[in-house]
Amino acid sequence: MFNKYKMNLQVKAPNNFADSCTLNEAVELFYQKNGFGPIVGDREPLTVGVYTGCLIVPMPNIGVRHKYLKYHDMHHILTGYTVGRIGEGEVSAWELGTGSMFRHPVLGVMNLIALSTGFFLKPKRMLQAYRRGLVSSNTYDAQSRQWIDANGAARLSELKRLKLEHKNTVFLAPLRWLEFAVYLSLAMLIHAVVVIPALILRIVSYALAGEPFIEIIKPVKRSDLY
Incomplete structure (x- = not known):
């Protein structure tokens, strides 16, 4: 979701x-x-492709994303989640569980976009990731970011001890799961707003090009779900 790399x-x-x-x-x-690998050239692209259902939708490549990208990648490293559609959904569910929405709303919205895709593909894994996040902490706060930047020689085990499943209990657990239901509802709304118009445009474009309707709607086998 966040990555500026190919x-x-x-x-x-x-x-x-x-x-x-x-x-x-x-x-x-x-x-x-x-x-x-690093992007070639001095300028960052104006947009970045984001998984939204069956589509990769260009989203504005904003400053908040640059600021937190390294720490989002660190969350992949901490949790072990992959960089495919399912893995991005998992790390987003985990981040929401840790409170990313309250750290920065833009981070939360980006998490919702990935969650919508992941939940369609593997809902149980999204629930498990959110549950994991409830007893973990993210690295988006200023103190954690400064610690990571200043302690590149620290062992991964040390950061895991500080951040990964280190809480014994979940404060107000029922409310946190109600919070997840709200997140999921918003994620589905975003999914519908983005994907449905794009699919209609695709169908119309293919139809105008003379493609048979069955070929337009036939699902494509994907290699990027993991």
Whole structure:
């Protein structure tokens, strides 16, 4: 969802790295493993492709995304979730569970977009990821970001100890699950607002090009779901 790097969609394995890795090593391995590489040129693209259902929709490449991108990637490393449609949905559900919506609304909205896709594909895994997030903490707060930036030589195990499933109880658990129901409703609304017009446009465009209707609606086998 967030990544500014070019993605090799054939990489499907979980992002599991040894706890003995340093944070800098883990980030470097994460980029290598997933086929990411820096964008060529001095200017960032104006838009970035975001998974929304069966489509990749261009979204504005805004400053908030740049600010938090590294820490979103760190969440993939901490949780082991992949960078495919399902994995992005999982890490977004996890982030929402940790309170990302209250850290920055833009982060929350981006999480909702990925959650909508992930929930359509693997609803149980989204619920499990959210539950995991309820007893974890994200790295989006200023103190955590500063710690990560200043401690690249720290072991991954240390950050996991501080952030991953470190809470014994969930404060007001019933309300947190009601919160998830609200998130899911908003995610489905966003999904409908973005995807339905795009699908109609696709059908009309293909029909005007003379494509048979059965070919227009036939699902395409995808390699980027993981």
